[in-house]
Amino acid sequence: MRIMYTNGNIFTMNLEEPLVQSIVIEDEEIIDLGTNEDMMLQWGRDNTTVIDLDGKYAFPGLIDSHLHISSVGINAQELDLTGIESKEKLLNVISNKARLIQPGEWILGRGWDENIFPDKQIPTIEELNYVSPDSPLFLPRVCGHAFLVNTKALEQSGYHDKLSVPYGGTVVTSTETNKPTGLLLETASTIITDRIPIKSYEQLKHAVKWGLEDALRVGLTGIHTNDPTYLNGAKQTYKLFNELINQEGIGPRSNLLMDYKYLEELKDAGMYAGYGNNKVMIGAIKFFADGALGGRTALLSEPYADSSGNYGNAMYEKEELLQLMRNCREFDMPIAVHTIGDQALIDVLDNLDKLKPVAYRDRLIHVSILNDQLIERLKSPNRIIDIQPRFVPSDYPWIVDRLGESRANLSYPFKTLLEKGVITAGSSDAPIEPLNPLLGIHAAVTRKKIGENHNGYNEAEKLSMYKAFKIFTVGGAYATNEENMKGTLERGKLGDMTVLNKNPFSMECADELLETEVEMTVIGGVIKYRK
Incomplete structure (x- = not known):
């Protein structure tokens, strides 16, 4: 046709x-x-x-290079705690949900952020028990690295004070009573998640479908998505995306990042990097090297400015991580590593330097805190970084408290990365940040929250509108070694386009992006979404 x-x-x-x-x-x-x-x-x-x-104004199809599209859909079915502005309002939302469900039914949701609470205080376990006395609850923070639970959830997990917590995780306890406060960090969450009832195949398919359709609505023609933890394994993840995209024609092109724990499952299924077609493809193996800045679990080379002696959390010992990476290389798999703190990035790069490249580029996800030496080490045709411009308005100004002003000025240096020749792709990390790529582009250009009246946080690192679009188009193609297939509109490349009602390159003010609408999302020449 x-x-x-x-x-x-x-x-x-x-x-x-x-x-x-x-x-x-x-x-x-x-x-x-x-x-x-x-x-x-x-x-x-x-x-x-x-x-x-x-x-109207058409562009190469916009690509989000790191997100969790199934979680976007699942969150739509659960409590959305994003933007709740106080502890009292958060507790009220939980209380209202508890009254609507049967005793013993789990309360699940995501998105709370104590940094926007007036007192920055998270609920205590006593407060969580009061609003949900009969239902276990599990509520990940907006970053996905800290979690609120109540006593019912701990009881169902079989928790006791001698329980062995997975490496890298913490059950936060009271200094006075030595009892849980209701806050879990990092891998400690698995003692709860292993007890949450598994969703049915049809429930998961509905969630993935919702997420994929939402991606089309916001103009995404391609996503790189990490989902098997939510979708019960690698094979089922591939099956769900294959059914929805290849068989039912729903959603953008999807590159599937697979968590390390599913490596053997991939081997047994005969799946590998590049398995699939140009609509659904297996991508890199995903690791976590550290946590997040919000919960002070990102691994730093110097202590947190607001937590004396605290360097954050390593998810693995450095040598253990190297062995896991070698296991991937034995299978010729590229590696995608979550690294937010600078020490986490140093450890990962030290390990990568010991490995031979494979056919697909290795990916460093987030790389929030950098310096000149680290940026030089990222300059490689075999490495790419996935950045999230929306982290800037979300993390400032409290990130200055965490890191101190000098280190905060080395955070999210997008312009420097591009000027130094680091291959860079744009993403949202949705549902942690909004899925809409125009919001990510707006953040890259303004480096401030919507409505704030200043020149932006560390304004020297602002991107031009053109370069911001480039990381969500050309950068996204490079991330999966598909720069000869997509990213620009040229003869012989895939006919993927995002059509807008306004021209971003002629806008006098970047805030006009906030009023810009997606007219069409076109994949392979076919209109998949029309306003």
């Missing part, structure tokens, strides 16, 4: 033909592009479907 999109302002992100009016796509690939007159003369025959863009 041949489709021509005409009468548009089509920004190709290709310097040789930066702006065209029409583009022709056949069998998913771009076969020609140029002026309306030339394309109509060459291709405007009866067997070509012509779609009028009516002057």
